[in-house]
Amino acid sequence: MIFRPFEMLSALAAAQVEFIIVGGVAGRLHRASVLTEDLDIVHHRTPENIERLMAVIEQMDAYFRHDLARRKLRPMPSDLAGNGHVLLQTPHGHMDVLCELSGQRGYDELLPHSIVIADRGLRLQVLDLPTLIQVKIEAGRPKDKAAVPILIAALESQKKPEG
DSSP: OOOOHHHHHHHHHHTTOOEEEESHHHHHHTTOOOOOSEEEEEEOOOHHHHHHHHHHHHHTTOEETTOTTOOOOOOOHHHHHSSSEEEEEETTEEEEEESOBTTTBOHHHHGGGEEEEEETTEEEEEEOHHHHHHHHHHHOOHHHHHHHHHHHHHHHHHHSOOO
């Protein structure tokens, strides 16, 4: 499966879904050389936004990727309104729709810790680097631990004056 996050981001932006990019794609948008195989987003859990997100999920024919029976089940709006993680397979790769990050931090809590990054004509809401580093440390998985030094280096690089 080829990973094409820009196609997923374009569909979300076109539908005016309110979301914050977190995880490896956020790191890449901050110019960190992290590897990633999925698009992680935290979405605003309002009924209107969930409706827009559901429309994108249907348009992309996305489905739960960890269904051993391979039934290609789609999430329900209630799945997107809760606190869990909805792990989807799309024609463009994996998309993880996260209701919250660790510490019960949803869209409203993360929005003040995000910035807008313009990429290929899109204005994307992206978790800021200090918060992304904190989230990766808290997750504690080996792949997250491996990304931390790379993200710290990107943060230090951004702090240096251009010259």
